[in-house]
Structure formats: C-alpha cells, structure tokens
Amino acid sequence: MTAQRRGISKNPESSRQASSWRGNVITLLLLTGVTGLVSWMYFTWTDDLTPRVFTVECSEDYKKYKLFPVYMHKYMYILLLFHRLAERGLSLAGSDGGVSKHFSIQMLQFVNIYRYFKNEIRDVFTEDFELYRDVCSRIQKAIAETFGLDTKQIYLTKPTFFSRINSTSAKNTHDEYWHPHIDKETYGSFDYTSLLYLSDYGLEFGGGRFVFMDPSSNRTVKPRAGRVSFFSSGSENLHHVEKVPWGTRYAITVSFTCDPNYAIDNPSLP
C-alpha cells in the first residue's frame, strides 16, 4: 500500500495566487501601520498647539455682581517665552517650602520685588519690565477678544506674580498649592485669571497639571513653556494644581478685574 501525503499543491498558478495574496496582506498591514503612525504623530504634535475653548455655565455667583456683565469660561493658548525673567527673579528670593510667589505689587505674605531689590532692580530686570508689560497687554487683549469685551473693560489687578513649585515639603499653608479653590474667593479682586506657563510638564517637572474640577468631569491643562490658560475667576472654575513630585514648575499669574476701583498700574521700573 502506498502511503498517501497531503500537502500544498505544487500547481504554479496557485503558488502565484498565494504569494500575491501574501503581498497584498503585507502592503495592507504596512499602509495601516504608516497611516496609524502619521495620525498619531499628527495628533500628538498638533493637538497641543491648537487653541482650545471650553464653555461652562456661569455660576450663581454672578447674580451678586450686577454691575458687570457675565461671561463664559474659556481658555486658549498663545506662545510666548518668559522663562528668563522668572528664573532671574526667583533665584534671588523665595520660600523654602516648595512654592515661591513673587508679586510685582506689594502683598503681605509674599516678596515685593521692588522692596527686595531696592536700587538694584534695574540691574536685575532691565528690559524685562518692557517684556512683562507686553505680555500683560497681549493677555488682556486675548481675554477681551475671547470673552467679547472691550480691552478697556478689564483692568490689571493684584496680585500678579511668578510662582515656582518644586517637591520641597510645604512649610505653611501658602505653600499648599494643591487645594481646590476659587480664585475670586482666594484673591478677592480677580474676575479673570490667566496663567502663563514657563516650563514643560513631563520634561522639566512631573505632576503639576492644572485641573478644572467641572461637575461632569475634570479638565486638565498640561503646563508647557509659553502656554497661556485663562478663565473667569468665579466658582464655575473651581480648580487645583496637582502635586509636583519632581523638577521645578514655573508660571506667571496675571489677573484682571472689571472693577476700576481694584485696577493697578502696569509694573514699571522706579
């Protein structure tokens, strides 16, 4: 009896078909892979640079502020570089409890750079005040445009400050930046808060993301050097900053009020 073998037919036509089928599958896989990679690269690199605006319902608080119109919470990004100024100022003064806030305006528990540097202020900052003023007015313009205001309806207010956060443990409650809060309650005169980030999340520090604690879900802003986030300062924008486990996070807070009584002048050299 002859042993029977089953195997792939040696027919040349079916071999050709099999190899062209394999070729098609490989091409399809390659195409899918390349498309996936390109989409991933596109979304990773472009997503972060696109201005984003989210709208939330105004909180009940605004019923108390009859004088001023009610605006929605929105935020967007603009690109600016400001790291140098923060590092220069902050390297010379600050708390050892993980957070340093340096106001350009006098505030009780924080460093007033005018007082701190006295006559040396010109050596430390020189042309940086010009840059700072320019940044403030660009942010003011962006806020006014986004919220449908005239730039003359919002005024720079205090405190406006640099902050540096690292993993050093908090020495007092002012160092505890991670608590959920409402800026209007914390700072009083704020109607619009803006934050200009000066260092990159994930590269220069870990944690430290800004979290809007919206009722439906949280929304997170990843700090990135040059990124600006702004929002109305009422209870519709309860937020907190995640703890920073490593590295150093720099930011500038620039705030605006609708009330001319709380307006301050742009910072300038004496």
Ligand SMILES: O=C(O)CCC(=O)C(=O)O
């Ligand atoms: O630095 C930040 O991202 C926000 C800080 C903050 O919420 C505040 O100082 O009120």
Ligand SMILES: [Fe+2]
């Ligand atoms: Fe805040």
